[in-house]
Amino acid sequence: MINRKVSPWLAGFGTAATTLGLLSAAPAQADTFVPLPGGEIxxxxxxxxxxxxxxxxxxxxxxxxxGSTPVHRNAWVSGRAEARVSGSVQKGEIQPGYVVGCQVNISGGGVNGGASGKSDWEGNASGGLTSGANLSLGPGQATSFVILDREVANRFGEEAHSPRNPFKGTDGSVTWSDSTIGLTGCGGYAQARAFVKVKVQTETVKTTVTLWGQPFSLG
Incomplete structure (x- = not known):
């Protein structure tokens, strides 16, 4: 009978490989899908x-x-904003976005499905509107994230960008799918909340109506 000896180095390699296989087989954390009620005003x-x-x-x-740390959050958001006017408008614009807050109450600006009329596009959260999906917030801070980034030509024919979708007539809409919200720097609870701003101009009136969605946790 042949006695085959296995060297200690090879035996250790086999143990390490087995351990590595067990580690790689560990299940990864799954994404959490959150259906939201939207709203109407x-x-x-x-x-x-x-x-x-x-x-x-x-x-x-x-x-x-x-980032695998408590200060990193990632979310993908989807939705559809619709505007309808009882009469034809001279000019209409739709601007969807999200308010993101770190350890701060972002339920202000109207109850779920509520509205607030404004004469401009500025948001109700501190920091105004930003145009990036990667946000950095500390405790007690909030800012607004704009979904749209339309490429348009200015009056000189140069490339420009607009966060609004224009419409004429009686209705318009904007749809977005899996838009990214990336948040860093927030060590506590974080929330986000959708908003839709619709700017309408008739022969005698120019105003903005804002619809707020329901706040949801970013973890």
Whole structure:
């Protein structure tokens, strides 16, 4: 009978390989899908024009951060913003986005599905509107993230960018799918909340109606 001896180095290699195989087989954290209710609001302007704003098919998918630390958050958000006007408008624009907050109450600006009329596009969160998916916030801070980034030509024919989608007539809409929200620097709880701003201009009135979605946790 042949006695085959295995060297200690090879035996150790086999043990390490087995351990590595067990580690690689560990299940990864799964994404969390969050269906959201959206909302609807109607406002009657001073000239009798009725503006209806809707947020439909809204959802968020919360993913474990690639940073693997409590201060990193990732989410993918989807939804559809719709605007309908009772009469034809001279100019209409739709601007969807999200308020993101770190350890701060972002439920202000109107109850779920509520509205606030404003004369410009500036948001209700501190910091105004930003145009990036990668946000850095500390405790007590909030900012607004704009979904759209349309390439348009300015009056000189040069490339420019717009965060709004224009419409004419009686209705318009914007749809987004898996838009990224990346948050760093927040060691506590973090939340996000959708908003839809619809700017309407008739012959006698120029105003903005804002619809707020339901806040949801980023983890």
């Amino acid at each position: 109607s406002r009657t302007l001073t000239d009798g024009t009725v503006v209806t704003v809707r947020l439909v098919s809204e959802s968020a998918t919360i993913s474990p951060s690639m």
